[in-house]
Amino acid sequence: MAVNPGDADADELPSMLWGLDPDFSAYSRLYITDILQMKESRQVPGAYFYKTHPIFKVDVLGTVVYKREREDFYCYGVDDSTGVINCLCWKDEKCSDHGGSTKCKDPSGSSRGFNIEDELKRLTEAEQKSTVLEIGDLLRVRGTVKTSRDAREISATSSYKVNDPVMAVHISRMLEMPQLYRKCYDQPFQMPRDDLGGTEAGGSSRYHYLLSRSVLTLKEFFLEKEVARFRPYDVEFLLHPLIQSSSESDQPGTSFATQIRNLLKETLSVLQDEGQIFRKIQTQDEVYNVTEQDKDLHTEIKDVLREDTKREKYAEKGCHVLHILSSVRQGYSQNLSQEMLEVALTFLECNSDITSTTEAHYTVL
Amino acid sequence: MLPPPAVFHFLWEINTDLVKDGASVRTYGRLISYKPEGSKAVLSGQQSSAQCHVSVQTTLVEPFQPTLGAQYFVLGEIEKTDGLTGVILHARALSNVDGVDLTLMQKAIREQRCFFKKRIPEINEQAPHCEPSYVKKL
Numbered sequence: 228m229a230v231n232p233g234d235a236d237a238d239e240l241p242s243m244l245w246g247l248d249p250d251f252s253a254y255s256r257l258y259i260t261d262i263l264q265m266k267e268s269r270q271v272p273g274a275y276f277y278k279t280h281p282i283f284k285v286d287v288l289g290t291v292v293y294k295r296e297r298e299d300f301y302c303y304g305v306d307d308s309t310g311v312i313n314c315l316c317w318k319d320e321k322c323s324d325h326g327g328s329t330k331c332k333d334p335s336g337s338s339r340g341f342n343i344e345d346e347l348k349r350l351t352e353a354e355q356k357s358t359v360l361e362i363g364d365l366l367r368v369r370g371t372v373k374t375s376r377d378a379r380e381i382s383a384t385s386s387y388k389v390n391d392p393v394m395a396v397h398i399s400r401m402l403e404m405p406q407l408y409r410k411c412y413d414q415p416f417q418m419p420r421d422d423l424g425g426t427e428a429g430g431s432s433r434y435h436y437l438l439s440r441s442v443l444t445l446k447e448f449f450l451e452k453e454v455a456r457f458r459p460y461d462v463e464f465l466l467h468p469l470i471q472s473s474s475e476s477d478q479p480g481t482s483f484a485t486q487i488r489n490l491l492k493e494t495l496s497v498l499q500d501e502g503q504i505f506r507k508i509q510t511q512d513e514v515y516n517v518t519e520q521d522k523d524l525h526t527e528i529k530d531v532l533r534e535d536t537k538r539e540k541y542a543e544k545g546c547h548v549l550h551i552l553s554s555v556r557q558g559y560s561q562n563l564s565q566e567m568l569e570v571a572l573t574f575l576e577c578n579s580d581i582t583s584t585t586e587a588h589y590t591v592l
Numbered sequence: 593m594l595p596p597p598a599v600f601h602f603l604w605e606i607n608t609d610l611v612k613d614g615a616s617v618r619t620y621g622r623l624i625s626y627k628p629e630g631s632k633a634v635l636s637g638q639q640s641s642a643q644c645h646v647s648v649q650t651t652l653v654e655p656f657q658p659t660l661g662a663q664y665f666v667l668g669e670i671e672k673t674d675g676l677t678g679v680i681l682h683a684r685a686l687s688n689v690d691g692v693d694l695t696l697m698q699k700a701i702r703e704q705r706c707f708f709k710k711r712i713p714e715i716n717e718q719a720p721h722c723e724p725s726y727v728k729k730l
Contacts, residue, residue, distance in 0.1 A: 290618075312594075362684065363687060392689065393690070393691040395692075405703060
């Protein structure tokens with residue numbers, strides 16, 4: 228299915244803002260079919276999106292239809308009538324130790340007094356009973372969603388068998404879920420309004436949101452199109468949909484063009500501070516290099532490492548980041564900052580071109 | 593490896609074309625007979641004034657304590673034979689749920705179905721007439 232890259236980029240909420248969505252921090256009660264189908268986030272592996280909401284923790288209730296026991300955990304297949312998912316319920320190590328110890332019941336009648344050891348033992352046994360289930364039992368699981376070998380599963384943080392003799396729990400869950408979907412999960416995520424009043428304060432949270440959105444858009448554009456160098460007006464068009472979609476103007480009285488220019492300036496400044504882009508030569512012509520795509524920079528770094536690690540001084544430990552920085556500055560560009568170098572070094576390390584010997588030393592492979 | 597999800601159906605729907613051969617279902621009904629030799633049980637349900645029966649094969653869920661006249665919840669696969677036996681439900685899970693509020697149960701199932709139908713309008717699964725109860729209250 229051909230997807231317009233512009234739309235796809237605007238789809239996901241930037242990860243910096245996920246904490247603002249209450250559904251992200253709560254154990255979301257989604258139908259298992261939705262848990263199985265929700266797409267994985269492009270920004271952070273391990274997080275998923277149901278419509279506009281970032282999700283990584285869920286709460287399911289269903290019938291156990293499959294059971295597998297391993298040394299450390301039970302794997303229960305849970306069916307809630309919309310889908311079936313594997314839930315990994317870890318065994319409690321404390322319980323297994325207790326089982327080995329000898330029973331020390333007081334034969335003269337433990338009804339007199341409160342024997343703490345017996346009570347603790349009874350508590351542990353009750354806990355164990357509630358976590359070992361058979362097929363047909365009702366299980367409640369709260370845990371994180373994981374994808375392992377192309378299959379989604381839930382790694383339980385807590386799970387227990389539900390005693391439901393008249394199906395009251397089952398029924399109330401069935402009644403509650405559509406309400407939750409209507410009120411929360413199917414509602415599009417809204418940025419919380421800043422109620423401090425005044426355009427300045429009121430606009431700041433929205434502007435911050437816009438800025439993080441535009442930074443993300445540009446980063447994804449560089450990656451997708453493998454952009455090595457660009458000028459600001461080359462990427463201006465990417466910010467148009469962001470300004471158009473914001474309902475009120477941030478600074479009333481300013482034109483669309485001015486807003487775009489301001490946003491672009493801020494965005495480029497943020498990207499420079501992060502080290503993602505840099506200006507090789509400070510001229511009137513504003514040309515930016517994209518750190519991860521600049522092959523000349525990578526070659527320069529590798530050459531520096533190759534030459535210097537031949538020397539006895541650096542042979543074993545590798546070169547320190549600051550040493551590499553000063554060498555590359557001399558050989559390539561005076562405008563290189565440490566952040567930019569670190570971005571390039573991390574990229575090269577991920578590509579297995581170089582390796583780090585300590586946290587700040589690198590050597591060539 | 594995992595079995596398919598068992599969709600909720602009413603007992604009277606199982607005998608109709610709404611439920612296909614081999615489908616995984618969950619349903620509930622009153623236990624009116626049980627033959628341990630053949631592992632056969634019969635559940636009965638009532639819609640309006642009509643009674644309907646479904647045979648349940650209980651091989652996989654034995655032994656269980658049968659209480660005639662009690663409501664049971666069952667989950668399993670449907671087998672439709674052309675012969676005299678009609679429809680058989682091969683139970684994978686069976687539990688006594690005597691005391692369940694039948695009206696509330698029906699309402700819950702219908703509301704859930706209504707919700708699913710609205711979500712996926714192009715896949716019109718069940719045709720049962722659906723009226724969300726919250727609309728009625730207004």
